Amino acid sequence: MAKLATPHAVRGTQDMFGESQERFAHVIDTFNRVRRYYGFKGVEVPVIEPTAVFARSLGETTDVVSKEMYSFEDKGGESITLRPEFTAGIARAYLTNGWQQHAPMKIATSGPLFRYERPQKGRYRQFHQLDAEIIGAAEPLADVELLCFADQLLNELGIDSGVVLTLNTLGDGDSRDAWRAALIDHFAAHRAQLSDDSVDRLERNPLRILDSKDARDAAVVETAPGIDDYLTAEASDFFAAVTSGLDAAGVAWTRNSRLVRGLDYYRHTAFEFVTNRLGAQGTVIGGGRYDGLIEALGGPATPAVGWAAGIERLAMLIDAPASDAPDVVLVPLGEAAMLRAAGLIAELRRAGIAADMGYKGNMKKRMQRADASGARFAVIIGDDELARGEVALKNLRDGSQRNVALAQLADHLART
């Protein structure tokens, strides 16, 4: 029989252990801690949804729907899609569960998402995001609260330096339509100067020309009309309320009037927290107000605002978190000690002390493992100690050692 070839991981997926897993977990832990300061409830939604949930929310942006979603038919013939984002699924849940009764609803979640894209650094086919949404609030204060949350999260992750909040407004529906028409006029008038990609975008998604990376587009983009000239009074007031709220909260921001969202349901605030430390994948948190989305899913007009953050990217930016290490490792010598240690370790663990013990090995081996584990103490239990009702407690940092009564060990450790 031929040797079996071990299957490999699917392209664009990753296995995590050790430091990479600890970084990942630290990002999520921090998110869940900070989210509570802001009164955001947790929410869990399915990884799979009917394809229509995403296809409809994305509208006619053909590339995204046709090329970049993981879709398949299930055994009943229904088209299913692995969620490529959180927002549409959450909006669907909001509608189908009657969560309107909780509005305004501040919710947060995290987990895996799937996009069929070419993998790059910090960009995978199965990737993971943090997500925060406020559904059912039309007030600019909701935008401010959400941005403060994001800002504090970056702060507590220790990556606020080198990251800047870039902010823009797309205005309300009327502002947006007027601006969009003006942009199309402008770009059409300079069609000859545009890059091929941007000529294409002119048909498909004209706002995207504004963040083209092609040098040929720069001059035309430079002279393009700005949103500010097309804002209605209401839209202008809204943006002013957001920015003054941020100022009041002490959140630094810079205006980027070229920052856009491609999809039609976005209104008013659009923002990205951007770093220069990740090459082409510089956005670390992105979001905006999507007042048009829930209607696009067949629901009532419902204002909403949210953001999402790539966990892998955040994990790359943080300092390595403290590694998981036990407080103590037990080192029993001999059969009798082994049995006594089995009881002792259970006691310690029930007392909330992280304790570990090898399954086998002589003293040297066990001491080596204790050292490698990063534990602060080794608890040595031999016949001599047992006879006296004691253990030898060795401090692995400084090498000092003292005897402690068995009965006192848990207390003693809890205090040090």
Added chain:
RNA sequence: GCGAUCGUAGCUCAGUUGGUUAGAGCGCCGGUUUGUGGUACCGGAGGUCGCGGGUUCAAGACCCGUCGAUCGCCCCA
């Protein structure tokens, strides 16, 4: 989907114009040390050179394909 670079031990890499049994450091395992870790010394395991085909007397090296990674483009909900 497009373009470029890369793929040798668990990890980081060396391997001369194609030429005997493919190397190093780190890590891992064992020993010096059957009641004391980190340091030191000694020893050991581990590779069908990503995979498949081709050229050649001879391929880790050259050619083609494929898979994967990296960087950029497209896209970015």
